[in-house]
Amino acid sequence: MNESAKAGSGYPIRAVERVCDILDLLQIEPEGVSLVAVTAATELPKSSAYRYLLALEARQYAERDADTGLFRLGPAYRPQRARQLGRLLECAHPALEQLRNKVNETVNIGVLDGGEVVHVAVIESQQMMRLAARVGERGPVHATALGKVIAAGMPEENVRTILSGHGMRTFTPATIVTAEAFVRELARVAKLGYAIDDLEAQDDGRCVAVPLPGLPFLAGLSVSAPSSRLSNDGVPLVVTRLKKAATAIVKAYERSPL
Amino acid sequence: MNESAKAGSGYPIRAVERVCDILDLLQIEPEGVSLVAVTAATELPKSSAYRYLLALEARQYAERDADTGLFRLGPAYRPQRARQLGRLLECAHPALEQLRNKVNETVNIGVLDGGEVVHVAVIESQQMMRLAARVGERGPVHATALGKVIAAGMPEENVRTILSGHGMRTFTPATIVTAEAFVRELARVAKLGYAIDDLEAQDDGRCVAVPLPGLPFLAGLSVSAPSSRLSNDGVPLVVTRLKKAATAIVKAYERSPL
DNA sequence: GACAATAGTTCCATTGAGCGGAAGAGAAGT
DNA sequence: ACTTCTCTTCCGCTCAATGGAACTATTGTC
Numbered sequence: 001m002n003e004s005a006k007a008g009s010g011y012p013i014r015a016v017e018r019v020c021d022i023l024d025l026l027q028i029e030p031e032g033v034s035l036v037a038v039t040a041a042t043e044l045p046k047s048s049a050y051r052y053l054l055a056l057e058a059r060q061y062a063e064r065d066a067d068t069g070l071f072r073l074g075p076a077y078r079p080q081r082a083r084q085l086g087r088l089l090e091c092a093h094p095a096l097e098q099l100r101n102k103v104n105e106t107v108n109i110g111v112l113d114g115g116e117v118v119h120v121a122v123i124e125s126q127q128m129m130r131l132a133a134r135v136g137e138r139g140p141v142h143a144t145a146l147g148k149v150i151a152a153g154m155p156e157e158n159v160r161t162i163l164s165g166h167g168m169r170t171f172t173p174a175t176i177v178t179a180e181a182f183v184r185e186l187a188r189v190a191k192l193g194y195a196i197d198d199l200e201a202q203d204d205g206r207c208v209a210v211p212l213p214g215l216p217f218l219a220g221l222s223v224s225a226p227s228s229r230l231s232n233d234g235v236p237l238v239v240t241r242l243k244k245a246a247t248a249i250v251k252a253y254e255r256s257p258l
Numbered sequence: 259m260n261e262s263a264k265a266g267s268g269y270p271i272r273a274v275e276r277v278c279d280i281l282d283l284l285q286i287e288p289e290g291v292s293l294v295a296v297t298a299a300t301e302l303p304k305s306s307a308y309r310y311l312l313a314l315e316a317r318q319y320a321e322r323d324a325d326t327g328l329f330r331l332g333p334a335y336r337p338q339r340a341r342q343l344g345r346l347l348e349c350a351h352p353a354l355e356q357l358r359n360k361v362n363e364t365v366n367i368g369v370l371d372g373g374e375v376v377h378v379a380v381i382e383s384q385q386m387m388r389l390a391a392r393v394g395e396r397g398p399v400h401a402t403a404l405g406k407v408i409a410a411g412m413p414e415e416n417v418r419t420i421l422s423g424h425g426m427r428t429f430t431p432a433t434i435v436t437a438e439a440f441v442r443e444l445a446r447v448a449k450l451g452y453a454i455d456d457l458e459a460q461d462d463g464r465c466v467a468v469p470l471p472g473l474p475f476l477a478g479l480s481v482s483a484p485s486s487r488l489s490n491d492g493v494p495l496v497v498t499r500l501k502k503a504a505t506a507i508v509k510a511y512e513r514s515p516l
Numbered sequence: 517g518a519c520a521a522t523a524g525t526t527c528c529a530t531t532g533a534g535c536g537g538a539a540g541a542g543a544a545g546t
Numbered sequence: 547a548c549t550t551c552t553c554t555t556c557c558g559c560t561c562a563a564t565g566g567a568a569c570t571a572t573t574g575t576c
Contacts, residue, residue: 041394
């Protein structure tokens with residue numbers, strides 16, 4: 001903490017201060033704290049403290065003990081997650097590049113976080129015209145192939161909670177916008193073993209994804225391309241390659257040192 | 259991360275989302291990211307991303323690599339700090355209670371964080387009228403005894419940075435409000451081996467503090483009381499007891515399992 | 517050295533995101 | 547049943563935060 005006692009940003013943002021105050025407190029109270037205790041310690045108005053805690057909970061930086069209802073640090077704050085992710089990315093890299101070279105399109109790994117899909121690896125197509133998210137970019141579960149394969153591995157109840165919490169925004173005329181239709185799509189996905197974003201997130205983009213099973217978190221592997229280059233006819237071949245790469249990635253992860 | 263895929267808080271706070279987005283990104287980029295990369299990944303306007311990063315840096319949730327200038331997770335995010343703190347609090351508890359019982363006033367441990375003093379342990383006097391901060395409460399370095407003993411252990415340059423970043427608010431007529439006077443006070447503190455908040459933070463409160471040396475972070479131990487009960491004449495005895503307790507605490511910490 | 521491009525930093529008029537008090541609901545204790 | 551305390555919800559209001567633009571610094575190329 002005093003590794004650098006330097007201070008003063010010149011850019012105080014009250015909300016950031018408040019988040020940090022709360023996270024600081026949760027760090028020094030590993031057994032958890034009540035809302036009243038948070039209020040007292042941070043001197044925030046109670047309703048503000050409550051809203052912040054819920055917002056942090058939604059992003060898994062805080063969680064609630066089921067029995068006591070006390071707030072404590074959440075999974076997002078646990079370093080093992082970062083380590084596990086780092087490990088996955090390391091293991092996956094060779095297979096990702098190989099896959100990218102085989103299909104000549106952008107390949108991605110996405111993981112579930114706070115009810116959204118985060119792109120944690122993006123190996124871009126070398127073509128000029130390409131569909132490519134950036135590392136760290138987030139997308140909704142309901143309109144992305146990655147989101148679909150991830151959601152297909154979750155209990156339906158949890159899927160519905162995510163959908164109602166995040167909404168089902170319409171990106172294109174093809175976007176699935178009702179929970180019922182989405183749940184039906186997930187049944188299809190689970191059966192087929194892969195998902196397609198068929199012009200649902202972008203009018204001219206198509207994406208195919210398969211799950212990465214057996215990891216300590218929900219993740220998927222996908223190929224994304226302009227729709228002109230990835231037709232529905234071409235999907236089966238891409239799926240075959242995705243599944244082969246997914247198998248290689250998971251095997252490499254399982255073999256990697258802890 | 260998917261330990262609980264539950265989502266949806268009903269209380270989105272955009273600023274909290276933004277903090278979490280940035281922290282998420284920093285977690286998956288251990289070598290660090292540039293402002294431009296943060297901007298791209300989070301889709302924040304550049305100046306907003308910049309301000310958030312600086313605000314997080316001020317609270318040590320982010321830091322900058324001295325050579326590359328890249329932002330990465332800061333010390334506040336490192337679990338070993340929480341563990342070290344937890345360990346200190348555990349070791350200190352018996353000595354704190356004993357000290358509280360001896361002096362019959364509230365005893366505190368404070369640590370430096372983001373240019374302020376955080377109370378991380380507060381064992382309250384059993385008297386009805388008492389001066390007692392709460393765990394997690396923060397105070398300014400310049401007007402607290404804990405702040406003084408901590409600052410006395412820092413390079414003067416760093417002290418000045420803290421003072422200019424946080425300001426030197428006037429709490430009472432006795433508050434030291436210029437950097438020059440404060441630096442002189444610190445020289446006195448360093449020489450004496452203890453510090454007094456002599457009605458500087460509160461009109462009717464007095465506080466005596468000694469450093470806790472040899473810890474992996476800057477910390478101090480203090481006794482706080484209504485001024486009517488802690489006269490200047492009584493300070494030397496309290497200092498003796500504080501130093502004895504500080505020695506016991508540090509010894510216990512050093513002996514405790516890692 | 518000159519120029520261009522890019523990254524980082526600062527500023528401020530504007531406004532809507534966030535606020536916090538109050539009310540309501542729930543839980544616990546007598 | 548009543549009281550007290552904690553947790554949860556709501557909404558009119560305002561000011562903290564915003565983000566675009568300008569400026570500064572750095573890097574790369576010729």
